[in-house]
Amino acid sequence: MRHRRKQAxxxxxxxxxxxxxxxxxxxxxxxxxxxxxxxxxxxLSAPRAGVPDVLAVESPDVVPEGVTWDPTRGTFLVGSxxxxxxxxxxxxxxxxxxxxxxxxxxxxxxHVDAPRHRVLVAYAxxxxxxxxxxxTTHRISGIGIFDLRTGAPVHLVxxxxxxxGRSDYFVNDxxxxxxxxxxxxxxxxxxxxxxxxxxxxxVLAHDTRFAGxxxxxxxxxxxxxxxxxxxxxxxxxxxxxxxxxxxxxxxQVRLAHPVYGGDGLSIHGDGGLAxxxxxxxxxxxxxxVTVLRSTTAWRDATAVRTLTPWASPxxxxxxxxxxxxxxxxxxxxTLFGGGAAADTFTLRRVP
Numbered sequence: 001m002r003h004r005r006k007q008a009x010x011x012x013x014x015x016x017x018x019x020x021x022x023x024x025x026x027x028x029x030x031x032x033x034x035x036x037x038x039x040x041x042x043x044l045s046a047p048r049a050g051v052p053d054v055l056a057v058e059s060p061d062v063v064p065e066g067v068t069w070d071p072t073r074g075t076f077l078v079g080s081x082x083x084x085x086x087x088x089x090x091x092x093x094x095x096x097x098x099x100x101x102x103x104x105x106x107x108x109x110x111h112v113d114a115p116r117h118r119v120l121v122a123y124a125x126x127x128x129x130x131x132x133x134x135x136t137t138h139r140i141s142g143i144g145i146f147d148l149r150t151g152a153p154v155h156l157v158x159x160x161x162x163x164x165g166r167s168d169y170f171v172n173d174x175x176x177x178x179x180x181x182x183x184x185x186x187x188x189x190x191x192x193x194x195x196x197x198x199x200x201x202x203v204l205a206h207d208t209r210f211a212g213x214x215x216x217x218x219x220x221x222x223x224x225x226x227x228x229x230x231x232x233x234x235x236x237x238x239x240x241x242x243x244x245x246x247x248x249x250x251x252q253v254r255l256a257h258p259v260y261g262g263d264g265l266s267i268h269g270d271g272g273l274a275x276x277x278x279x280x281x282x283x284x285x286x287x288x289v290t291v292l293r294s295t296t297a298w299r300d301a302t303a304v305r306t307l308t309p310w311a312s313p314x315x316x317x318x319x320x321x322x323x324x325x326x327x328x329x330x331x332x333x334t335l336f337g338g339g340a341a342a343d344t345f346t347l348r349r350v351p
Contacts, residue, residue, distance in 0.1 A: 050074075051091040051323040055347040059095055061130065062087065063341050064330040065172070066109040066122070069321045072148060076319070079107035079121055081332055082130050082341050086110055086121050086151070089347070091323075099151040104144055105129050105136050108172040109264075109317070116180050116197065117148045124170045128335050141169035143184055143195055155199030162203055163189055173264060173317075175222040175230060177245065183230055185210070187217035187281075192232065192243060205248030212236040217281045223265035223273070231273060231298060233262035235281035242298045254300035255292075261285020264317035266325075273301065274325070274350075276315050280333045287315055289327065289350060312346040325350040 062085070064078035076089040077098065084106050086099035099121065106129035109122040124141040125132050142159040146152060160169045166189070174184035180197035183204060190210035195201045212218035216236035223231050230243040231253070238258025242251045261277035261284065268274060273292040279285045288308030294301040312329035319326055326349050331342030 051321065051326070051349070053349045053351075055089070055091075055093045055326075057089055057093050057095055057345050057347065058343065059087075059345055060343045061341050062095070062330070062345065063128075063332055063335050064328060064345050065316045065332045066107070067317055067319050067326070067328040067347065068110045068112050068119075069319050070112050070119075070148070071114055072112075072117075076321075076326070076347065077110050077112065077119060078328065078330075078345070079110050081106050081108070081128055081330070081335060084123065084129055084131060086119060086146070097151075099144070099146050101144065101146075101153055101156075102131060103140075103156060105131050105140060107144075109174055111174065111176045111182075112148060113176050113180055114148070115178075118154060118180075119146050119148045119151075120144065120174070120176060120182055121146070122171045122174055122184065124172065126170055126336070138168045138170075141171040141186065142201075143171065143174060143182055145199060157195050157199050157201050159184065159186065159193050159195075159201055162193060162201055163191065170217075173221050175224040177224050181245070183222055183224070183245065185219040185222050185232060187212070187220050187235060190218060192219070192222070192230070192248070194245070203248075204245065205243055205250055207241075207250045209237075209239065209241070209250070209252070210234060213282070220263055220281070221265040221275070223267055225267055225298065227297065229298075231265055231267075233259060233265055233275060235262055236260070236284075238262055238284070240292075240301065251299065253294070253298050256302065258284075259290055259292075263315075266318055266320060268320055268325070272304070273298075274318060276318050276327060278315055278333065280314070280336065287313060289315070289318070307350070310348075312348050318350070323349070 063081040066079040084104040104123040105125040125136040127137040143157045145155040171186045182195040184193045192205045194204040210219040213236040220235040221233045238260035240253040264276045275290045287310045291305040292301040314333040326347045330345040
């Protein structure tokens with residue numbers, strides 16, 4: 001991953017780290033600013049006793065990059081860069097598989113669509129999985145849709161066919177709108193894809209600004225804003241974009257400083273945008289969580305808090321739970337750099 005191709009894939013891994021923490025959730029505001037598109041606050045009120053501040057989970061050869069919260073079980077769900085699974089992680093730190101479909105090979109971003117009883121997961125094969133083969137490495141990628149209760153497959157949405165002929169594919173992060181539509185980014189393509197609830201894919205937006213800098217990974221983290229648009233971050237350039245789901249129109253959010261190494265985005269109860277960053281896609285990045293806030297409906301934004309260095313190395317994404325926001329550190333950067341797969345991963349609460 002230190003040579004050019006591996007470097008691109010490592011950035012992809014960082015991109016996969018798609019997840020963000022919300023330190024903003026610690027200081028919720030009571031109401032939205034009029035006309036700003038910032039949602040009213042929904043403070044977390046559940047006791048923290050349900051999940052410890054730090055979970056160190058024994059997970060030989062799993063190496064999760066993505067994490068989400070399953071409100072139906074009251075547990076975390078994590079992907080696996082090595083095994084291509086989705087597993088349930090209890091607040092006590094035990095782990096068991098939910099999805100074990102061999103077609104996935106290697107899994108990254110994970111989201112629960114509770115109203116439709118589904119779990120969605122980004123899959124690819126960057127060549128680091130136990131099941132990687134010459135036929136699948138760099139050649140497969142998309143979004144898998146599964147039954148949330150049983151883990152049975154519903155749709156496997158192949159996104160490589162929307163842009164055939166490329167040498168590498170790597171969908172690693174995506175967002176899910178309230179109507180069940182998913183929006184996904186491939187860190188090696190300057191596009192955002194749309195997947196309907198019944199599994200039909202199309203290209204929503206194509207923009208050269210989504211491409212990475214100097215051949216590095218590009219568009220990575222995506223999040224659905226409650227006001228009805230997408231926010232997306234370019235991993236290597238640190239640029240943030242607002243994207244219309246209706247016509248794919250793209251506007252760049254004005255920032256005082258780029259969020260280099262931006263891997264995942266998350267909107268929280270007070271309207272803040274939390275960005276998890278790392279150094280996997282660019283040496284300009286840092287292992288941190290930065291909270292941005294906007295009073296202009298995300299035409300521009302200001303950093304209001306940065307936590308760095310993050311206490312657990314190689315953070316990749318975060319998830320808001322009833323017990324606070326948790327960031328996952330699974331060792332993905334080490335794996336993509338040619339190191340051994342970690343036998344544990346950490347979920348750490350944002351203080």
